[in-house]
Amino acid sequence: MAPFWYISRIIGAAVAALGSVIFIAWKYYFFRGRRYWPMSKPWSTSCRGPSLPQWKSWWVHGEDQSDMSVLLKYSHDKQILVLGLDGAGKSSILHCISTNTVKYSMAPTQGFNTVYITVDGCKLDFMEIGGSQNLRTYWNLYLSKAQVLIFVVDSTDHVRMPLAKQELHRLLNEEPQLPLVVLANKQDQKKALGISELHKELALYTINDERKFFFMATHITQDEPHVPKNILDFKELLIQLLS
Numbered sequence: 288m289a290p291f292w293y294i295s296r297i298i299g300a301a302v303a304a305l306g307s308v309i310f311i312a313w314k315y316y317f318f319r320g321r322r323y324w325p326m327s328k329p330w331s332t333s334c335r336g337p338s339l340p341q342w343k344s345w346w347v348h349g350e351d352q353s354d355m356s357v358l359l360k361y362s363h364d365k366q367i368l369v370l371g372l373d374g375a376g377k378s379s380i381l382h383c384i385s386t387n388t389v390k391y392s393m394a395p396t397q398g399f400n401t402v403y404i405t406v407d408g409c410k411l412d413f414m415e416i417g418g419s420q421n422l423r424t425y426w427n428l429y430l431s432k433a434q435v436l437i438f439v440v441d442s443t444d445h446v447r448m449p450l451a452k453q454e455l456h457r458l459l460n461e462e463p464q465l466p467l468v469v470l471a472n473k474q475d476q477k478k479a480l481g482i483s484e485l486h487k488e489l490a491l492y493t494i495n496d497e498r499k500f501f502f503m504a505t506h507i508t509q510d511e512p513h514v515p516k517n518i519l520d521f522k523e524l525l526i527q528l529l530s
């Protein structure tokens with residue numbers, strides 16, 4: 288009986304050890320291909336999965352809102368919502384403007400992706416929500432807290448242009464006053480639609496006069512050693528718009 292008990296203890300320990308190894312391997316596999324910029328960087332946070340972002344500066348969550356110091360703490364932050372279909376280039380653009388380096392994002396944003404920049408003591412918080420179909424249902428939830436909506440379009444995606452238009456106008460109907468910047472991205476590509484074509488395809492002529500509206504061509508090419516001028520212009524526009 289004793290050897291059997293001894294062997295069963297050894298098997299039990301082996302199964303536990305194997306379980307740990309499988310768990311570690313699974314964690315490694317799950318996080319290895321993430322699109323998010325490393326968590327160690329102070330300007331970036333991100334989250335996976337279906338849970339909604341708990342972004343403190345996005346709304347004063349879980350704090351006593353009657354306390355004026357709390358309100359003051361967040362009053363200088365500007366929230367910028369970055370949306371657009373999957374693959375449009377949202378993460379790549381955010382990386383570029385927050386780090387001043389050019390690098391394509393490596394994997395689709397599975398949840399949300401936040402970065403910030405500080406300009407003259409004012410913090411600009413960017414929140415990208417992934418553009419895949421399941422995440423688009425969350426887009427509306429963040430509109431009311433945003434000071435500006437950036438909508439990024441892949442200018443080469445002719446097939447999904449009607450879908451991009453539909454999603455954009457759905458958002459615009461929700462917030463008729465919210466300032467809007469549409470970025471016609473991937474303009475480095477030969478098959479990219481031009482600005483006037485996109486203006487028509489996206490029915491941007493229907494945007495009402497009450498809304499502040501800007502339409503810009505952008506591209507990020509990894510071959511270029513420096514941040515493209517169009518991205519710097521976009522950053523400057525945002526600073527002007529929010530100051």
Ligand SMILES: Nc1nc2c(ncn2[C@@H]2O[C@H](COP(=O)(O)OP(=O)(O)OP(=O)(O)O)[C@@H](O)[C@H]2O)c(=O)[nH]1
Pocket residue numbers: 371372373374375376377378379380391392393394395396397416417418419439472473474475476505506507508
């Ligand atoms: N040629 C070209 N490719 C670009 C440009 N911007 C982004 N890309 C490419 O498009 C891919 C998708 O870009 P992302 O930044 O991940 O797109 P996204 O909008 O964040 O996509 P989701 O996170 O899935 O919603 C990148 O991996 C790049 O390969 C651009 O201006 N020009």
Ligand SMILES: [Mg+2]
Pocket residue numbers: 322377378379392395396400415417
């Ligand atoms: Mg992304």
